[in-house]
Amino acid sequence: MKTTFVNTHKLERKWYIFDAKDQVLGRFSTMIANKLRGKDKPCFSPNHDNGDYVIIINADKVKVTGSKESQKTYYSHSKYAGGLKSITLDKLRDKNPEKIIFESVKGMIPRNRLRKDILLKLKIYSGENHPHEAQQAINLNDHE
Numbered sequence: 001m002k003t004t005f006v007n008t009h010k011l012e013r014k015w016y017i018f019d020a021k022d023q024v025l026g027r028f029s030t031m032i033a034n035k036l037r038g039k040d041k042p043c044f045s046p047n048h049d050n051g052d053y054v055i056i057i058n059a060d061k062v063k064v065t066g067s068k069e070s071q072k073t074y075y076s077h078s079k080y081a082g083g084l085k086s087i088t089l090d091k092l093r094d095k096n097p098e099k100i101i102f103e104s105v106k107g108m109i110p111r112n113r114l115r116k117d118i119l120l121k122l123k124i125y126s127g128e129n130h131p132h133e134a135q136q137a138i139n140l141n142d143h144e
Contacts, residue, residue, distance in 0.1 A: 005043075005045060005048065006043040006045075006048070006050060008048055008049055008050065011043075011050060013051070013052050013053055013121075014052045014053070014137075014138060015052065015053045015054075015055065015132065015135040015136070015137035015138065016035060016052055016053070016054050016055065016137055016138050016139075016140050017055045017056075017057065017130075017137045017138065017139045017140060018031070018032060018054060018055070018056050018057070018140055018141075019056075019057055019058055019139075019141050020056050020057065020058045020059050020061060020062040020101060021058040021061040021062075022061065022063055023062055023063065024062075024063055024064070024065060025062050025063065025064050025100065025101070025104055026104065028062065028101075029101065029104040029105045029107075029108055030108060032054055032056065032101070032105050032122070033105050033108035033109055035051060035052055035054050036051040036052070036054055036105070036109065036118050036119070036121055036122060037049075037050075037051045037109065037118060038050030038051035038052065039051075046110075047114075048114075049114050049117050049118055051118060051121060052121070053121045053122075053123070053135070053137075054121065054122050054123065055123045055124075055125070055130050055132055055137055056101055056122070056123070056124045056125065057125050057127065057128055057129075057130055058126070058127070058128065059097050059098050059100065059101050059124050059125060059126045060093060060097035060126040060127075062097075062100065062101060064089065068089060069089055069090050069093075070088060070089070070090055071088070071089075072088065072089040073086050073087070073088055073089075074086065074087050074088075074089070074092055074099075074103060097126045098124040098125070098126055101124055102119075102122065102124055105119070105122060106119060
């Protein structure tokens with residue numbers, strides 16, 4: 001018996017729409033990361049990018065539990081001395097709500113050569129509208 005691998009170039013990728021309204025951030029991000037990597041497919045292989053495209057709408061309405069809204073902090077560094085910047089979740093929600101979900105999903109993707117290609121298939125929008133109507137995305141409001 002031989003193991004057959006799906007050629008990444010011949011793989012048909014689907015588009016999915018997820019609505020982040022009233023979803024808990026961690027559980028929601030886990031579903032998204034699994035779709036992006038293709039872990040729900042029978043042809044999953046950790047060294048191939050077999051995942052699908054994911055569109056997330058209503059990113060500004062995602063929920064967090066406990067007191068994370070005021071206590072969770074996101075850090076970035078400019079690589080210069082004294083270049084550490086921090087911002088809390090509630091301020092980031094006002095400034096750039098898409099980054100909340102992006103950083104959460106990014107932390108669930110393995111840190112390897114495929115990471116950049118996997119994250120490029122993630123499209124996040126803070127409102128109801130998105131510019132991907134031509135892709136005829138499958139709406140997954142039921143969240144499998």
